[in-house]
Amino acid sequence: MANLTKTNRRDFLKIAAMAGGGLFIGFNLSSCDSPKMKVLSTAEILSKALGFNSYLSISPEGHIVIYSPNPELGQNIKTSFPMIVAEELDADWKDVRVVQAFLDTENYDRQVTGGSGAMPHSWERLRKAGATARHMLVAAAAAKLEVPANSLTTEKGVIFHKDSGKKLTYGEVATEASLLTAPEEITLKDIKDFKIIGTPVKNVDNQAMFTGKPLFGLDFYREGMLHAMIQRPPFGMKLKSVNDVAAKGVKGIVDVVTFKNNVAVVGNSTWPLIQARKLLKIEYEADGSVESSSDHDRIFQELLDGKEAQVMRKDGNVDLAFKNAAQVIKSEYQCPFLSHTPMEPMNFFADVRADKVELVGPTQTPDRARSETAELLGIPPENISVELTRLGGGFGRRLRADFVVEAVELSKMMKAPVKVTWSREDDMTGGAYRPAVRYRFEAALDEQGNMIGYKLRGAGINAGNSTRQDNFPSGSVDNLLIESVEHKSPITTNPWRAPITNFLAYAEQAFLDEVAFAAKKDPVKFRLELLERAKKSPVGEIKYDVDRMIGVIELAAEKSQWGKNGNLHQGFSVYYSHRSYVAQVADVEINKGNPVLKKIYAVTDCGIVVNPTGADQQVRGGIVDGMGHAMFSNLTFENGVPKQKNFDSYRLIRMKEVPEIEVHFVQNGIDPTGLGEPALPPTGGAIANAIFKATGKRLRSQPFVEQQEFSEINLELRMT
Structure with a gap:
């Protein structure tokens, strides 16, 4: 059945000339071949393409330009967003060109990449954009052919009149259609009629990336711009003195300037900057808040x-439940600070002039970049343009605008366009990290092994609320207490892929396995019992969908043949985050006395899968990310400085250590929910639980490799 929906006026404002007059990058696409790149100037696009709404334009030649508003950092939004518009438009995908839109808060809502919220937020808006344009094209064709609009059909950019055999391409009626008024209500397709959504489409930037075309912030170059690198103070320290004589003597250096405890070396290219920065003689002094990792344990x-x-959250009488318990299980789990370590370090370009500012670069929050620039300079935001490049990773680090403001401040000081570039060491030692957290869990069991009480206290360092108090098992336990307490630190922290749940899920799911073991129950059945209780007799408010969680658990158990292969030791984990549900099973096999991680099964319920290729990659990438950081990564501090400064000391997962991954999706036809993050949280728990099953060793802290228990079991990670 088709969906009738009202249009939103701000979703259908006509495209106006973009600020800056730079280049747009467009692509000829097909669903099976790598796209062919074509560079189109802003003037060329706007002179030929006729605006239908803020998301698309169509030229009289039949070229369809679809604007992708959200920053692209590898989550495939630059491909999936246009697919949704093209679907409702009934476009021929090979005629579509994709353009990264500038920041435009008048025409777009939530022009942000973060929290896996872009698809849920934009799904209906994108559909309406395509459907509205299709309605206007059909209306124009009906007038031209002098037939009723309801007698016309569309397919692959062509409008057909079956009775007369006549047809018109979208390009032939684009001019007339673009002058029509957008309808108040529009009919959307039934999902059974989708032809583009649900089909595998390759990333629209593939060809450009494969051939090294300029897409990323590091690629951006403007004739006459200056380059800058900055020496930032350790956490909890402030600038005392600077001797820059030797640095200024390096050929290619224009100046050395200080601002806000920072020392910036400015020059004509990055190599002289690297050399000159090494020659700076800087003294710092403590501001009274220096911390080290030993302080954090205390x-x-x-x-x-x-x-x-x-x-x-508090449900029932927790004290009484624990007082009357037949058995109490208590454990603590700890997770360290982590660096975001995107492959592209922070960088940004700024050109501050008397009456306007031009910003270009990779940011997850372009509006934040603009607003912080406006506040710094005391100018109206509308005087600032923000052009988005592709992001070479972000994982939450690029939600901040500190690196943008640095470029703005230096451009103003130097009275010239400036591009600030961070080195890998800058990124690791001067960044904003995943907060460190320690959890204390307690569970009360009755004589039958039922969990009658549950307590969790999360202690975080700059973590805010380190719990997700309304997530499972909340709602399934009669007596429950969840608390959070925080320490404020000078060490800057930031959302890190699947904020909080990236480590909370591991801790919760590993602890639930401890409880199931103590209750002498199968871990999967134990979780299903709790969920059935939440379904039949919910305790307090339940903010997750019990049936969807049960669904992924049962399908994961089926696909992994849970408990049916005596040679395998299996670990289970399930989690709800960012509106989606993911269940995972890890298989560990004993080979010559050593446990070997063989395979991970993942079942995801994220609603309609727009692009199966991109979705599969998101799940696999989340699992590899979750596994690698649970196993290896750690960031420790001494006198406000991270000990790990590059990949030689900050351990990431290696390709040979990735096991086989089998991905499945639940086909339920509901609107899409988040996918960029939900596959990461369950991974650590599934692996830890499988290792316990195989070895009897509990892994209660990350990274696993630094635990004594891990060193005793000789786990083999190489896929065999």
């Missing part, structure tokens, strides 16, 4: 043992 213990904590 802080965690004080927070967990302290009387003060914020109650996030």
Whole structure:
């Protein structure tokens, strides 16, 4: 059945000339071949393409230009967004060109990449954009052919009149259609009629990436611009003195300037900057808040043992449940600081002039970049343009605008366009990290092994609320207490892929396995029992969909043949985050006395899968990311400085260590939910639980490789 929906006026404003007059990059696409790149100037696009709404234009030649508003950092949004518009438009995908839109808050809502929220937010808006343009094209064709609009059909950019055999291409009626008024209501397709959505389409930037075309912020170049690199102070330190004589003597250096405890070396290219920065003689002094990792151990213990904590959720009589319990299980889990380590370090270009500012670069939050620039300079935001490049990763690090503001400040000081570039060491030592957290769990069991009480206290360092108090098992336990307590640190933290849940899921799911083991119950059946209780007799408010969670659990158990292969030791994990549900099973096999991680099964319920190719990659990437950071990565501090400064000391997963991954999706036909992050949280728990099954060793802290228990089991990660 088709969906009738009202249009939103701001979704259908006509495209106006973009600020800056730079280049748009467009592509001729097909669903099976790598796209062929074509560079189109702004003037060329706008002179030929007729605006239908803020998401698309069509030229009289039949070229369809679809604007992708959200920053692209590898989540495939630059491909999937246009697919949705093209679907409702009934376009021929080979005629579509995709253009990365500038920041435009008048025409787009939530022009942000973060929280896996872009697709849920934009799904209906994108569909309406395509359907509205199709309606206008059909209306124009009906007038031209002098037939009723309801007698016309569309397919692959062509309008057909079956009775007369006449047809018109979209290009032939584009001019007339673009002058019509957008309808108040529009009919959307039934999902059974989708022809583009649900088909595998390759990333529209593939060809450009494969051939090294300029797409990323690091690729951006403007004639006459200056380059800058910055020496930033350790956390908890402030600038005392600078001797820059030797640095200024390096050929190619224009100046050395200081601002806000930073020392910037400015020159004509990056190589002289690297050499000159090494020659700086800088003294710092403590501001009274310097911390080291040894301090954090003490802080965690004080927070967990302290009387003060914020109650996030309380159901029933927790004290009585634990007093009457037949058995109490108690454990602590800890996760370290982590660097975001995107492959492209932070960088940005700024050109500050008397009456306007031009910003170009990779940011997850272009509006934040603009607003912080406007606040710094005291100018109206509308005087600032933001052009988005493709992001070479972000994982939450590029939600901040610190690197943007640095470029703005230096451009203003130098009275010239400036591009700031961070080195890998800058990115690791001066970044904003995943917060470190320690959790204390307690569970009360009755004589039959039923969980009658549950307590969780999360202690975080700059973590905010380190719990997700309304996630499972909340709602399934009669007596429950969830608390959060935080320590404020000078170490800057930031959302890190699947914020909080990236480590909370591992801890919760590993602890639930401990409880199931103590109750002498199968871990999968134990979770299903809790969910059935939540379904039949919910306790308090339940903010997750019980049936969807049960669905992924049962399908994961089926696909992995849970418990049916005596040679395998299996670990289970399931989690709800960013509106989606993911269940995972890890297989560990004993080979010559050593456990070997063989395979991970993943079942995801994220609603309609727009692009199966991109979706599959998101799940696999999330699992590899989750596994690698749970196994290896750690960031420790000494006197406010991270000890790990590059990939030689900050361990990431290697290709040979990735096991076989089998991906499945639940086909339920609901509107799409998040996918960029939900596959990461369950991975650590599934692996830890499988390792326990195989070895009897509990892994309660990340990274696993630094635990004594891990060193005793000789786990083999190489896929065999």
